[in-house]
Amino acid sequence: MKKKEKLFSDQIRPLRDEIDRIDSDILSLLARRQEQVEKVVALKKACDMPVFHPAREEDMISRLRNQAKEKGLDPDVTENLFRVIIRQSRVKQTFRMQYKGVRPGAAVLIIGGAGQMGAMFASLFEKSGYRVRILTESDWENASKLCAGIDLALVSVPIEKTVGVIEKIAPLLPPQALLADLTSVKHEPVTAMCRRHTGPVLGIHPLFGPSTTSLDKQIIVITPGRDLDSGHWLVEQLGLWGAILVQSTPGEHDEIMEIVQALRHFATFCFGRFLFEQQVKIQRTLEFSSPIYRLELGMVGRLFAQDAGLYAQIIFATKERRELLKQFITSLNQHLDMLENKDTRTFVRQFNEIAQWFGPFSDQALRESTFLIDRLIERF
Amino acid sequence: MKKKEKLFSDQIRPLRDEIDRIDSDILSLLARRQEQVEKVVALKKACDMPVFHPAREEDMISRLRNQAKEKGLDPDVTENLFRVIIRQSRVKQTFRMQYKGVRPGAAVLIIGGAGQMGAMFASLFEKSGYRVRILTESDWENASKLCAGIDLALVSVPIEKTVGVIEKIAPLLPPQALLADLTSVKHEPVTAMCRRHTGPVLGIHPLFGPSTTSLDKQIIVITPGRDLDSGHWLVEQLGLWGAILVQSTPGEHDEIMEIVQALRHFATFCFGRFLFEQQVKIQRTLEFSSPIYRLELGMVGRLFAQDAGLYAQIIFATKERRELLKQFITSLNQHLDMLENKDTRTFVRQFNEIAQWFGPFSDQALRESTFLIDRLIERF
Numbered sequence: 001m002k003k004k005e006k007l008f009s010d011q012i013r014p015l016r017d018e019i020d021r022i023d024s025d026i027l028s029l030l031a032r033r034q035e036q037v038e039k040v041v042a043l044k045k046a047c048d049m050p051v052f053h054p055a056r057e058e059d060m061i062s063r064l065r066n067q068a069k070e071k072g073l074d075p076d077v078t079e080n081l082f083r084v085i086i087r088q089s090r091v092k093q094t095f096r097m098q099y100k101g102v103r104p105g106a107a108v109l110i111i112g113g114a115g116q117m118g119a120m121f122a123s124l125f126e127k128s129g130y131r132v133r134i135l136t137e138s139d140w141e142n143a144s145k146l147c148a149g150i151d152l153a154l155v156s157v158p159i160e161k162t163v164g165v166i167e168k169i170a171p172l173l174p175p176q177a178l179l180a181d182l183t184s185v186k187h188e189p190v191t192a193m194c195r196r197h198t199g200p201v202l203g204i205h206p207l208f209g210p211s212t213t214s215l216d217k218q219i220i221v222i223t224p225g226r227d228l229d230s231g232h233w234l235v236e237q238l239g240l241w242g243a244i245l246v247q248s249t250p251g252e253h254d255e256i257m258e259i260v261q262a263l264r265h266f267a268t269f270c271f272g273r274f275l276f277e278q279q280v281k282i283q284r285t286l287e288f289s290s291p292i293y294r295l296e297l298g299m300v301g302r303l304f305a306q307d308a309g310l311y312a313q314i315i316f317a318t319k320e321r322r323e324l325l326k327q328f329i330t331s332l333n334q335h336l337d338m339l340e341n342k343d344t345r346t347f348v349r350q351f352n353e354i355a356q357w358f359g360p361f362s363d364q365a366l367r368e369s370t371f372l373i374d375r376l377i378e379r380f
Numbered sequence: 381m382k383k384k385e386k387l388f389s390d391q392i393r394p395l396r397d398e399i400d401r402i403d404s405d406i407l408s409l410l411a412r413r414q415e416q417v418e419k420v421v422a423l424k425k426a427c428d429m430p431v432f433h434p435a436r437e438e439d440m441i442s443r444l445r446n447q448a449k450e451k452g453l454d455p456d457v458t459e460n461l462f463r464v465i466i467r468q469s470r471v472k473q474t475f476r477m478q479y480k481g482v483r484p485g486a487a488v489l490i491i492g493g494a495g496q497m498g499a500m501f502a503s504l505f506e507k508s509g510y511r512v513r514i515l516t517e518s519d520w521e522n523a524s525k526l527c528a529g530i531d532l533a534l535v536s537v538p539i540e541k542t543v544g545v546i547e548k549i550a551p552l553l554p555p556q557a558l559l560a561d562l563t564s565v566k567h568e569p570v571t572a573m574c575r576r577h578t579g580p581v582l583g584i585h586p587l588f589g590p591s592t593t594s595l596d597k598q599i600i601v602i603t604p605g606r607d608l609d610s611g612h613w614l615v616e617q618l619g620l621w622g623a624i625l626v627q628s629t630p631g632e633h634d635e636i637m638e639i640v641q642a643l644r645h646f647a648t649f650c651f652g653r654f655l656f657e658q659q660v661k662i663q664r665t666l667e668f669s670s671p672i673y674r675l676e677l678g679m680v681g682r683l684f685a686q687d688a689g690l691y692a693q694i695i696f697a698t699k700e701r702r703e704l705l706k707q708f709i710t711s712l713n714q715h716l717d718m719l720e721n722k723d724t725r726t727f728v729r730q731f732n733e734i735a736q737w738f739g740p741f742s743d744q745a746l747r748e749s750t751f752l753i754d755r756l757i758e759r760f
Contacts, residue, residue, distance in 0.1 A: 004426075004427045005427070007426075007427060008423060008424075008427035008429055011423055012420065012423060015416055015419050015420050015423065016420070016436075018416050019413060019416045019417065019420075020440070020443070022409050022412055022413045022416065023413070023440070023444060023462070024447060025409055026406055026409050026410070026413075027444065027447050027448060027451055027453065027458065028451065029402050029405055029406050029409070030406070030448075030451075030453055030458070030461075031451040031452055031453055032402055033399060033402045033403070033406075034452065034453065036395055036398050036399045036402065037399065039395050040392065040395050040396070040399075043388065043391050043392060043395065044388075046387075047384045047385070047387060047388035049388055056396075060400070060403070063400070064403060064407065067404060067407050068407060068410075071407055071408065071410075071411040072411055072414065073407065073410055073411055073414065074468065077464065077465075077468045078407065078410070080464055081410075081461055081464055081465070082403070084457065084460055084461055084464070085457075085461070088454060088457045207668070207669065207670045208670055218670075219668065219669065219670060221668055246667055246668055248668070253668070256661075256664060256665050256668050257668070259655070259658075259660050259665055260665050260668055260669050260673050263654075264673060264676060264677075267647070267651055268676075269727075269731065269734075270711070270712050270715065271647055272734045272738070273711065273715075273730060273734055274643075274707075274708050274711045274712075275639070275734075276733070276734045276737050277711055278639075278704075278707075280639050281636075282738065282741050283741070284636060285636050285639055285640050287626055288587070288599065288601060288626055288628070288633070288636050288637070288640055289587065289599065289640050290587040290588060290598075290599060292679070292682075293640050293644060294748075295675075295679070295749075295752070296644060296648075296679055297644075297745070298745040298748050298749045299672070299675070299676055299679070299745075299749060300745070301738055301741045301742045301744070301745025301746070302672075302742070302745045302746045302749045304731065304734055304735040304738050304742045305735070305738075305742035305743050305745060305746040306746075308727070308728040308731035308732050308735070309728060311727075311731065312724040312727045312728050312731070313724075315727065316719075316722050316724050316727070322719045322720075322722065324658075325715075325719050326716060326719050326720070327654075327658075328654050329712045329713060329715065329716055329719075331650070331653065331654045331657055332650050332654075332709050332712055333709060333713070335650065335653075335705075335709065336706060336709055339696075339702045339705050339706050339709075340702075340706070342696050342702065344692040344693075344696050347649075347688070347691075347692045347695065347696070348688040348689060348692050350653060351649065351684065351688035351691065351692070352688050353656065354649075354652045354653055354655075354656045354684055355684040355685070355688070357656050358652070358662065358681055358684045358685075361662050361663070361681050362681045362682070362684045362685035363685050364681070365677070365678040365679075365680070365681025365682045365685065366681070366682045366685040366686075368674075368678050369675075369678045369679060369682045372675070372752050
């Protein structure tokens, strides 16, 4: 045994040194790659070209997959690696280019610009060459002055204050100014804006929090109220900042958000509450758990690392939402008999019915979550 | 504008060619790295050394992070890249070494070896040099013959059949043979094994499905029944195959699985059921959704891509589980008043109470899930 260990330690050293040398060479190449990418960015900027070039990316990936196969490497692993590299270079590019202004010099008033979300947009507008003014709660006496000559008034206040603020600000606006809001419900604010303002109106719902560092590939829902043509420069600007824009009506938006936000967060809250009531030993369950449980419990923990007030706003926002959540609880009560009677037959029947209804989404979900689980195993 | 486009297309070509050359060089280095890793594997095999070397890995990562900083690269991105590369090489290494047998030549009888999980273990044992016999449902007349002289009997049948099968097989076993099972509940099977068999007894619960391609870093819970020393070779064998082993008692195991499996899957089932009842337009909600919603809905879709019968087994397995799930529904009913009265104050108070109870796990969960969301954005 001693002899084997000696043999091993003598022979492993040069192999490991060689691996370390190769890794260092890879790093040098990555640094050179980064320099080239920076030249591409400078060129794109000089020529007013967009950063993201989906065709070029997919092209590169296909070529790299083929080369990987030729060289005896796993094409999937190679694709993952280069997606990381490419995304990093895209974030860097966006970071440098996102500040291009569509209407630099235009005057933007952000109502609630001292809040987190308002401050984030204020900073983006400023960096893109807009003249930004901020209206805070304590500043209403100057509101008329702040509204003079503005091109855009952007309402960024808590949900329950939105309609009141719209009613106060609208009469002070120049008639041709664009009035927009960032609220996470859209029917009431857009209706109020259209009623009180005669100029262009745009509802905006950014689907991310103020802690987001880049708008790259972040989703923003747009619900036009009136005269989208006049407001289109703002939509373009959001796109230039890197966001993906989804157009909808206020009604459809609110209906979908009942599910995407209210129901989902409420269900997560209920799950967390039950773990608390049962005083479940979280850390011990994690030791026992597959990556997928870790991921799911992580979604629960994630909620409670955030602001209670924000989630209260989202969950209790409208009467429709509260009704939906009550229906959700009613739906669960239907399962009591099944549990009481150990009725696995009903369970299997319902399960298969739902599976069929989900259709191809289930398989897609299985693939995507398996991909993520692999990343999680890699990392932790 | 035309002029700008001409300028751009003239100048971008050489830059892109250079990037493509660099990428190709990176691939060549990765291929050379793979060759070196293969030499390391051969050496480890010759010297009976383990594949995974946590200290060496963390060492490499720290060094690479420092080198990255020196070369002007982002250290986090660099770490991510090399974790992918290293994991790939570890999987390859495990793949080649996992078949080393702790007791090659020993006779293993797998009861239910024609099922998916049984077949997976049968294949692992065979590749590691064991003499594997399979007992299927239609083969009980040969059971005595199949049991003659075996070293291990491994029960791999559906939960509800486990105790019956144990009672049938135990009297046929050589007294010194190890009796083990793979069921996802542990109290009843381990009790039954200890009652009916006088030799060593080991409860095993692999926390993964039969579709898993490698045991690398997969978790297996071990609940010893009797004489762990005599059964220890099997625990070692599972470790050699790459699994992470967690030791527990049958009671603790079952209590934790009520949460990790039954409650979680049931809650997911209820959520999916409600989406179905409401006929929610899944695809449209995905267009509106942040990556985190996509991830959470993916967890729901994932469930329904799998076998209804398997989940019925898990959810309805024991009376304790069914009681816990009824309590879960009861817990939700408590929230009806809060919704009815738009009582955000109670919501915020409960939310903060739970957040405090979760403690540091919440922040960890936020970090981990943010990491995954970034991977998801990269990919899709």
